[in-house]
Amino acid sequence: MVTAPHPTTPRDDRPTHVADLLRLLTRDPGRPRLTWYGDDGERVELSGAVLENWVNKTTNLLVEEFDAGPGTQVVLDLPVHWRTVVWALAAWRVGTTVVLTPADDDATPGDGTTRPDVVVTTRPDRWAGTRAELVAVALPALARRFDGDLPARAIDAASAVMTYGDQVGWAPEPDPTLDALVGVGTEHLGHAALVPEADGAPPRRLLVDGRLGLATSLHELLAAYRANGSVVLLSAAAAAAFDDDAPRRARMTENERVDATAR
Numbered sequence: 546m547v548t549a550p551h552p553t554t555p556r557d558d559r560p561t562h563v564a565d566l567l568r569l570l571t572r573d574p575g576r577p578r579l580t581w582y583g584d585d586g587e588r589v590e591l592s593g594a595v596l597e598n599w600v601n602k603t604t605n606l607l608v609e610e611f612d613a614g615p616g617t618q619v620v621l622d623l624p625v626h627w628r629t630v631v632w633a634l635a636a637w638r639v640g641t642t643v644v645l646t647p648a649d650d651d652a653t654p655g656d657g658t659t660r661p662d663v664v665v666t667t668r669p670d671r672w673a674g675t676r677a678e679l680v681a682v683a684l685p686a687l688a689r690r691f692d693g694d695l696p697a698r699a700i701d702a703a704s705a706v707m708t709y710g711d712q713v714g715w716a717p718e719p720d721p722t723l724d725a726l727v728g729v730g731t732e733h734l735g736h737a738a739l740v741p742e743a744d745g746a747p748p749r750r751l752l753v754d755g756r757l758g759l760a761t762s763l764h765e766l767l768a769a770y771r772a773n774g775s776v777v778l779l780s781a782a783a784a785a786a787f788d789d790d791a792p793r794r795a796r797m798t799e800n801e802r803v804d805a806t807a808r
Contacts, residue, residue, distance in 0.1 A: 614717035625755035640719030645728030747772030748805030
């Protein structure tokens with residue numbers, strides 16, 4: 546299959562596109578690029594090769610199942626989580642607009658505030674009856690299926706993602722003039738500005754506290770990856786638990802070789 550073109554990496558080798566980021570992260574394929582500390586002590590580590598594999602599979606699902614591309618609105622009704630990172634990178638890889646929603650938002654979906662094409666969510670019942678295509682996400686690392694009832698036609702991400710190819714087939718090219726990220730905690734951010742400029746000395750291993758919010762967490766992650774770095778991502782609950790146990794936090798940062806913390 547033919548892979549769609551995308552903006553080439555500049556001569557100074559600074560990535561400007563998610564596909565560029567993924568190529569950068571897989572130059573050293575075994576190096577840890579995303580380490581997740583979740584609720585109840587869950588730890589998940591993704592190397593560059595494994596992260597790329599997850600993103601590729603998810604990209605293929607978005608394109609083949611939903612014809613996603615520039616102009617498509619993809620709502621991420623998800624918390625800060627390693628799976629959310631995968632879905633965001635895949636959605637940006639094909640040029641869609643990622644829309645974030647507050648975790649405690651009780652507004653009726655489809656009430657005019659947003660009209661999504663695809664909703665990726667841990668609570669599909671909340672979006673039942675809307676015009677959007679639904680993808681139900683189970684967060685636990687070893688989940689084989691979504692634990693709950695699915696609305697009609699909803700896709701179970703736990704089983705569906707793994708059926709797609711490890712390499713991206715055809716994928717549309719992002720339009721730099723369109724929005725890449727909108728919603729809570731962020732102003733509209735275009736695809737042209739999605740991968741941020743490096744600010745100061747780049748860290749090799751950045752600690753990101755999920756209490757900063759999803760928009761900020763994603764921004765920090767993209768900046769770290771642009772600088773060829775790596776991220777340790779904490780859920781809000783995990784971050785609070787580390788705050789309550791200073792020796793444990795010190796051991797974690799030493800073991801993970803953290804050299805900077807997102808603020």
